[in-house]
Amino acid sequence: MAMTFPGPHSYTGGDVAELQLPGHPALLDRVIHSALGLGARLAEPGEFTFRAYAAGRLDLTQAEGVAATINAISDGQLAAATHLREGELARFSTKHVDRLGNLLALVEAGIDFVDQEDVVPIAPRDLARHLGELQTELSSLLQQSRSWGAVEALPRVVLVGPPSAGKSTLFNSLLGHPRAVIDADPGTTRDVLAEPMDLGGSEVMLVDVAGLESAESSLDRDVQQQARDAIRTADLLLVVGEAAELDHANCPQLRIQTKCDLSPEPISGRPDTDMLRVSGMTGEGLDALRQAIQQRLGERAVSVQANILALQPRHESALRDALAGLEDALLHVAPEAHALDEIELVAGSMRQALDLLAGLGGQLTPDDVIGRVFSTFCVGK
Numbered sequence: 001m002a003m004t005f006p007g008p009h010s011y012t013g014g015d016v017a018e019l020q021l022p023g024h025p026a027l028l029d030r031v032i033h034s035a036l037g038l039g040a041r042l043a044e045p046g047e048f049t050f051r052a053y054a055a056g057r058l059d060l061t062q063a064e065g066v067a068a069t070i071n072a073i074s075d076g077q078l079a080a081a082t083h084l085r086e087g088e089l090a091r092f093s094t095k096h097v098d099r100l101g102n103l104l105a106l107v108e109a110g111i112d113f114v115d116q117e118d119v120v121p122i123a124p125r126d127l128a129r130h131l132g133e134l135q136t137e138l139s140s141l142l143q144q145s146r147s148w149g150a151v152e153a154l155p156r157v158v159l160v161g162p163p164s165a166g167k168s169t170l171f172n173s174l175l176g177h178p179r180a181v182i183d184a185d186p187g188t189t190r191d192v193l194a195e196p197m198d199l200g201g202s203e204v205m206l207v208d209v210a211g212l213e214s215a216e217s218s219l220d221r222d223v224q225q226q227a228r229d230a231i232r233t234a235d236l237l238l239v240v241g242e243a244a245e246l247d248h249a250n251c252p253q254l255r256i257q258t259k260c261d262l263s264p265e266p267i268s269g270r271p272d273t274d275m276l277r278v279s280g281m282t283g284e285g286l287d288a289l290r291q292a293i294q295q296r297l298g299e300r301a302v303s304v305q306a307n308i309l310a311l312q313p314r315h316e317s318a319l320r321d322a323l324a325g326l327e328d329a330l331l332h333v334a335p336e337a338h339a340l341d342e343i344e345l346v347a348g349s350m351r352q353a354l355d356l357l358a359g360l361g362g363q364l365t366p367d368d369v370i371g372r373v374f375s376t377f378c379v380g381k
């Protein structure tokens, strides 16, 4: 199917033709090669989005949102990317760039009238109030948002225990889909598997590794080493069955008794009968386990709440520096005075804050910063 999107209302703002084909690799290859033969070329990384940005269809934060959407591997990342892409930060910066720009115009107008005492384009009291409000808006945005790094770094919850303890079965049932291969033969899981797990409102990275045992071949040694590395970097261990050597691991642990469908009564006469009893097979105890994980990790489990904005490092530093600019400007405004005394200093600091805010959306942004944003795309999109 071929579709055309005439500019300027297309994604890129230009005329766009889109071919929709069955997802057959050989067919796609032939169509691409025919198109190349007719003079087309492959798009650069992020080229379509760059064109949309250059045509003013998106601002720079929204373009960053497109890249983040493509790269998202968890619900939390997808929610954060969606916010950016839908223009939440763009709207914030546009609104405040406008407001600060208007204020700056009034302050700068005052520079032309310094000799005429009676002409005061903006009274210091009003300027101080407006700057104070802007300051509050910026700092509450910074306070209410969280950093992108926190969205990307899901805490790692690692399943450990001897071979055939039922770790992979539990891994699959916690994820809700068959990700790991299960077999009655021990030693089935070899590579480290990691996948985001939903705890109902927040997310963690669930990790399944090979059962711990002594290594017999060099491949076993590698497998065991990878498992130990995963355990070393865990934020929480789900210890399945006997794993005495983990007693010294300095990481929070939850002890779990698996396959509880096979032994209806808790194993008695043991010091830790408070072990969580679960069955990966029947799903028994999984809700309690999810709750226990959530409780142990507390705030570190990444919330997938849709209403929290995540700031990439570029955004965070621009907002902080803009806030510092506003604070500097306010230092030189005496609200009780009739006119601004240090008008050039005030204007200079306001200009600095304005440039930083405008830079968020890509206005007045150096080419190398824009280049860096689009180089994060791995595809032509």
Ligand SMILES: Nc1nc2c(ncn2[C@@H]2O[C@H](COP(=O)(O)OP(=O)(O)O)[C@@H](O)[C@H]2O)c(=O)[nH]1
Binding pocket: 162, 163, 164, 165, 166, 167, 168, 169, 170, 181, 182, 183, 184, 185, 186, 187, 188, 189, 211, 258, 259, 260, 261, 262, 278, 279, 280, 281, 282
């Ligand atoms: N009855 C029962 N069998 C289980 C349960 N979990 C795993 N198994 C069985 O135990 C064997 C080993 O399971 P697996 O998940 O591969 O263990 P792993 O080596 O610890 O990853 C398989 O035959 C599973 O079918 C469970 O909750 N109940």
Ligand SMILES: [Mg+2]
Binding pocket: 167, 168, 169, 180, 188, 189, 208, 209, 210, 211
């Ligand atoms: Mg396994």
